[in-house]
Amino acid sequence: MDKADIVEVLEEIAVLLELKGENPFKIRAYQTGARALETMEEDLGELIESGELGSVKGIGSALVDKIETLYETGELEYYTKLRDSVAPGLIEMLDIPGLGGKKVKRLHDELDVDTVEGLKSACEVGKVAALKGFGKKSEEKILSGIENREAYAKRHLWWRAREVAEPILAGLRELPQVERAEVAGSLRRLKETVGDLDFIVASSEPEKVMDWFTSREEVREVTAKGKTKSSVRFESGLQADLRVVPAAQFAFALHHFTGSKDHNVAMRQRALSKGYSLSEWGIKKSEGESESEGVSRSEATTRPGAAERETGPGEGVGITSEKDLFAFLGLPEIPPELREGMGELELEKIPDLVSKDRIRGVFHNHTTASDGRATIEEMAAAAQDLGWDYLGLADHSKASYQANGLDDERVLKQIEEIRAFNESGESPVHVFAGIECDILRDGSLDLEDGTLQALDYTVMSVHSSFSQSEEEMTARVIKAIEHPGTTMLGHPTGRLLLRREPFKINLQKVIDAAIANRVIIEINANPRRLDMDWRLWRRAANKGLMCAINPDAHRTEGLDYFEAGVNVARKGGLSRDQILNCRDVKGVQKWFEERE
CATH class of the missing domain: 1.10.150.110 (DNA polymerase beta, N-terminal domain-like)
Known part of the structure; x- marks a missing residue:
């Protein structure tokens, strides 16, 4: 250990x-x-x-x-x-x-x-x-x-679900009977939580694939086993479904079992408007039946014979990928994470979504100075291993006494330690000196103004008095945003996925205040937070809100969480220009200096 x-x-x-x-x-x-x-x-x-x-x-x-x-x-x-x-x-x-x-x-x-x-x-x-x-x-x-x-209990964190899915997908792809294999469903759409896993396989020998899938060591229960569909449950309670289809139907099945119900309805309506009928089995000339209301995934797979139905792609012969399918319907390829039925078919241009390789560093991370489990040197070394140019450290302030929060004197001492580390040339990673400062009940901040000014940046967060009314919490947070020492707002709703509901707060007012005061709102990339929610980001960023992806790492391994934050940014339609982490060291320094 x-x-x-x-x-x-x-x-x-x-x-x-x-x-x-x-x-x-x-x-x-x-x-x-x-x-x-x-x-x-x-x-x-x-x-x-x-x-x-x-x-x-x-x-x-x-x-x-x-x-x-x-x-x-x-x-x-x-x-x-x-x-x-x-x-x-x-x-x-x-x-x-x-x-x-x-x-x-x-x-x-x-x-x-x-x-x-x-x-x-x-x-x-x-x-x-x-x-x-x-x-x-x-x-x-x-x-x-x-x-x-x-x-x-019926949902699972995306991060944990992926850990289960990846070895299964790798194993399926290694089977000689498998021509193509992909994970679908909410995991592929990068939803913050996942109900179950969906695997789609192209094979002409489905029985052997089913035998491999249902006999895996980690399977606790085989809930169904058929010729072309099987379901299993793991010790964690997570269920996984496997569907095997002929190669000609693979693109259609993958698209159908990836998209949300609303996305699939919109796609079927799009097909009907062009005279076609679209389903998980293929696409063909419409025979006049109305599908305007759509068929849900559960209905489509529980109709008599649906799972065993054999039908070719009809007019869609030659469609071998999802890109081909979108093009057939006159659409650009829509990334899986945007397939939520939220107007993605009406986009004039698919945004150039941020990717993991665009991230140059992260902010809001903790060390042993408060409740972290790694030193400045260890965190910087881990950032270097990830290929980053910089790392922001933001330990807790004194009001978070349970996290050994720093008072003003200790903050100033840590600033000196970080400056000395940078000057030593020990690491190519530049460390920014920050703090996660508590927003107190009345909206005042937990540290002196002089201390906040001495830092490179600050992250202001609520850690107490979650039961305040929406009006009180909104006023409290906006007061902190309007403070000249505030650089970023941390985990703005305080939610813990699958455990704690967000506190009541008017985020639209908070977003407007952040834009007006040139304050960044973070995507807290901890898999249990993923806060601010992706549903709010596209509109907010287009209004001028700057984003920072912050893993809120308390140990070196926690820096890897940045990937979950990238997922949220992609689902929110964010490009690199809207994310501070995509700038180099000089670009970040310029942002910090210009907003002062």
Whole structure:
């Protein structure tokens, strides 16, 4: 295990001990040890090899053995037994916003609930509201969290879904029976969350392809297996469907099972206007039937015989790619990420969408100075590995005390460290000195004006008081945007995908204020945030809003999240000119200087 993984284990041990009602000092020892390990700058392997790990303040002798065992073996019997000793339902309760180890233990001890379902029942009859320290509002928040959890259980983060899909797609393409294979559906459209996976294969030997697909080791359940379609479910609950079609139908099937329902309806209407009937099986001269209302994907695949239907592409013979299909209908090729039925067929010109290779660096990243798990040097080295020219570091400010936020003195010290790093010539990556400064409840900022002015740039974010009304939150954020020290607005709705709903805020007013004050709004590329939402970007950018793609990385591996941010930018129709990250170092410096 590496240092970051070990920190996570120590943090989870502390929570599990809370659930079991262990001695507070013992709990605090693991919390302190995790923090000490997280923030130390020395190499963990070297400290272990030299026997000096125990000299690190906050890491006692009892923790030394456990950390060394985790580092060397990746396992810890104490942790495994502790986790097994706690009811799984209590651990699941920790996923409900607002519930930590202490609260879950109280709910278990006083109401005898040990499952999410039991907790829901207790809330519905008012038992939780009656508990001292909870009340009606807490009960309502818990119920809302449970309801969201149930709804979200059917969706999966794009980032995680891709990790499942990529080896399957690679395996399909290696099969000798497979002529062509692609992933379709919402994963291919780069949606922020994915319901299930769709694979489309061209083959004349579908049975062998189905056998390979349904017998994979990671498959927990085969929910359906036919000659040309099979469905499986994985341990995570994610379902995957495989459809095998003749090569002549591949382009049509891929297009159909990629596009949203609204996109497919628009395409069928387009075909009808030209005298053709379009479906997942092909395109042919229309026989006069009306398809203006369209047929949904579920209807198309559940009609008797639909999955086994064999019909040629008719008048579409010669269409071997989606590009051919769009051209046949007099359209430019529409990228998969734009196929949402949001006017993409009416675009006069397909935008030159930003791509990963256009990104020259990123902003809003954390180091061990606050709650990050890598040093300035380590983050810069990771940026260099990605081929970037620069990296922005923006640790938390002091109001985020739980994240070891920096006060004014520590911010100024970090600026000096970053300047010294740049002057040393140690790395070809230029490091910009920034901060993620809390927007306080009244819209004021968490640091002195002089401190903000000393930085290269700032990211202003809301981390507290999420329950404010829409009017209060909007006024709060706009007040921060109007402050001359503000460069960027971070994760503007505070949402956590599949876990926490966005706080109430009028984003149109916020966008207008950002444009008026030349403030950037970020695409927070953390796969759980992807905030600001892609649906808002095309119009906002066309009005003059500048975007920055920020991975909000707390470790070196987190820098890879920038790709998810590029997905959002592409879905939002953004080109390189509308994204600060596509500028070189001098271009970024010029932006920062000119807006002052």
